[in-house]
Amino acid sequence: MVALILGLVAFVGTNKSVVLAVDGETSDIMTFGGTVEEVLAKADIQLTAADRVVPAPDTEVLDGSRIEVTTAKTVNVNVDGTGHTIQTTGSTVADLITELRVSANSSVSASLDTSLAKLSGLSISTPKTVLLVADGKSTEIETTAETVGAVLEEAGIEVGPADRLSAPARADLADGMVLKVTRVVTGTQDTVTEAVPFETRSVEDPELLEGEKQVTTAGVPGERTLVFDTVVLDGREVSRSLVSEKLSAEPVTETVAVGTKKRPAAPAPAGGTAPSGGSWAALAQCESGGNWHINTGNGYSGGLQFSVQSWLGAGGGAYAPIASEATPEQQIAVAENLRANGGWGHWPSCARKLGLL
Structure with a gap:
């Protein structure tokens, strides 16, 4: 009887009432466990490393203790x-x-x-700071949008089907990203007109003297119309391609009559016969030292020292731009034309020395 009483006292002394709360659901249990870990084991509660137990598993359990378990x-x-x-x-x-x-x-x-x-x-x-470059403006935006397309929608930026993005619309947004929208305009046509140069043709005219020229039909430039397709990026044209070309006005060919009529012989000088080749040679010797191709840059050239004006006016342009580039015979032929209108007075000093005046 004494042993039975002592055992009952021991049982009552070691048995404890504990409140056990698992994920917010509580229950009162009677236990002989000495520690939190032992109580949980006897209650068949399996813990993982991520679970949370208060108090710690090695804490001694007292009567009336509360154990809280939060499973991960x-x-x-x-x-x-x-x-x-x-x-x-x-x-x-x-x-x-x-x-x-x-x-x-x-x-x-x-x-x-x-x-x-x-x-x-x-x-x-998470919040991100993005630099948005579009339509000539740079705007720094703080956003929690997840994708490029979402931040564009948030900022009210519409992207056309031909526009270009520096990152795909579905790409994830990153902090510090610079996002550029390039506006692309295609399908615009530009019409340009340009002149078409006219051609020139020469026609022999027996009514004009040799060396003479006369425009009988004035040349008129034509006109061509070109149509281009253009590509414009952010307001700046970057390329163009020709799509059509049309001759809207034909050019008119210029016709120039070139004289073929032989020039009449120069009249004889007042003192007698027409000048001989020797007279011209003597005159050239006096004017230029006999150098038919001299050109010192003083405005006169050739053996007979023609000015550009007198050379061209007497028909020298049919041979060369200036006298020094023509042959002696050509220079004498032009000199004959010049002497026929004004006589030897075109070479006053040397003509006087040679007795031609």
């Missing part, structure tokens, strides 16, 4: 496009946000008071 939950979290599998003992989305230490200004796919037990996945977009 697995949540699939996507942060700024990167997926993570998180083990957490938090109970709400707010707890998880705090645990992950993301910005309070982040965009979250579920309300902060949502229970993690009812949540299989969560998407979080």
